[in-house]
Amino acid sequence: MFTGICKELRRIFVAVGMTAAVPLSAWAEGVQPGTNMFEPASKPAGEIFGLALLVLSICAGIFIVVGGMLLYAIIRYRRKPGDTSEPPQVFGSLQIEMAWTVVPILIVVVLFLASARLIFAIQDAPQPKKSISITLVGHQFWWEVRYPKYGIVTANEIHVPVDKATYFKLLSADVVHSFWVPELAGKTDCIPNHVNTTWILPRKTGLYLGQCSQFCGAGHARMLLRVYVDTPAQFKAWIKNQQKPAVEDPAVAAGREVFMDNACMDCHEIRGTPANGRFGPDLTHLASRDTLGSGTVLNTPANLREWIKDPDHFKPGVLMPAMQLNNKQLDEVTAYLCSLR
Ligand SMILES: [Cu+2]
Numbered sequence: 511m512f513t514g515i516c517k518e519l520r521r522i523f524v525a526v527g528m529t530a531a532v533p534l535s536a537w538a539e540g541v542q543p544g545t546n547m548f549e550p551a552s553k554p555a556g557e558i559f560g561l562a563l564l565v566l567s568i569c570a571g572i573f574i575v576v577g578g579m580l581l582y583a584i585i586r587y588r589r590k591p592g593d594t595s596e597p598p599q600v601f602g603s604l605q606i607e608m609a610w611t612v613v614p615i616l617i618v619v620v621l622f623l624a625s626a627r628l629i630f631a632i633q634d635a636p637q638p639k640k641s642i643s644i645t646l647v648g649h650q651f652w653w654e655v656r657y658p659k660y661g662i663v664t665a666n667e668i669h670v671p672v673d674k675a676t677y678f679k680l681l682s683a684d685v686v687h688s689f690w691v692p693e694l695a696g697k698t699d700c701i702p703n704h705v706n707t708t709w710i711l712p713r714k715t716g717l718y719l720g721q722c723s724q725f726c727g728a729g730h731a732r733m734l735l736r737v738y739v740d741t742p743a744q745f746k747a748w749i750k751n752q753q754k755p756a757v758e759d760p761a762v763a764a765g766r767e768v769f770m771d772n773a774c775m776d777c778h779e780i781r782g783t784p785a786n787g788r789f790g791p792d793l794t795h796l797a798s799r800d801t802l803g804s805g806t807v808l809n810t811p812a813n814l815r816e817w818i819k820d821p822d823h824f825k826p827g828v829l830m831p832a833m834q835l836n837n838k839q840l841d842e843v844t845a846y847l848c849s850l851r
Pocket of ligand 1: 722
């Protein structure tokens with residue numbers, strides 16, 4: 511009987527482990543560095559983690575007390591062999607009933623106050639003058655990233671400086687999405703026609719992975735978000751490069767023509783060219799990004815060509831159509847996009 515239960519439990523653990531491992535292995539091509547909500551690297555995430563530990567320890571305390579008393583009662587008052595007498599019949603006790611009413615109320619009040627205090631501290635934090643502002647717009651199934659102060663538009667990969675607050679204005683172009691970068695901040699929804707805000711104050715440079723955490727359609731699972739926390743010098747250099755209009759390299763003029771002669775330009779903007787579509791990601795500095803399709807695959811020339819040929823192959827449900835270009839056009843437009851550093 512006991513080994514049977516053990517076997518059953520092991521089966522459940524393995525099944526749970528497998529379901530967790532499948533999405534991880536799907537990203538194992540080096541695209542997905544992984545994320546860990548138990549390792550906060552930014553201010554609101556750290557405070558939320560602290561609160562979670564407080565709640566967890568209070569609940570663990572309750573579990574130990576209740577479980578301990580239950581165990582004690584089961585062992586101490588179990589029926590002994592040969593004992594057929596009736597146990598003492600107790601009808602209510604004011605003290606005990608008071609205790610198990612008042613103590614839980616006090617615990618709930620403590621949990622409520624601790625949570626409410628932190629929610630308001632994060633939600634209503636006034637934006638410091640020297641902070642970075644980003645407008646983040648969720649689209650099916652990618653992120654539009656705007657730095658209004660710097661005049662920059664990019665997609666899916668956010669750069670922010672370390673040890674400096676960044677404030678996000680969260681919007682949606684279609685359905686409800688949700689901003690979630692576990693190591694940097696809690697979840698905040700991106701809702702159409704409603705502005706939500708959140709902020710981060712990262713303490714460590716590096717790459718932090720996020721994910722849209724609201725089911726928003728067929729491509730939802732591949733709507734990842736990458737936040738690069740840079741040193742101030744790296745951040746400045748990145749801003750400077752992103753502010754430039756697109757590179758005009760005569761060597762890839764044929765590919766530029768393919769882009770402008772096909773519907774690409776109706777959906778994508780390339781600053782400094784006639785392409786000014788807004789439906790898809792801004793491609794002005796596409797080659798400076800590490801991934802394609804909101805973190806779906808690494809941005810290599812081979813993947814880029816395959817993406818343009820058939821984006822659905824990498825990202826089922828994607829809203830970019832396969833454009834039916836021939837091999838020559840594919841090579842040319844890939845070379846053009848690779849030049850957009
Ligand atoms: Cu989404």
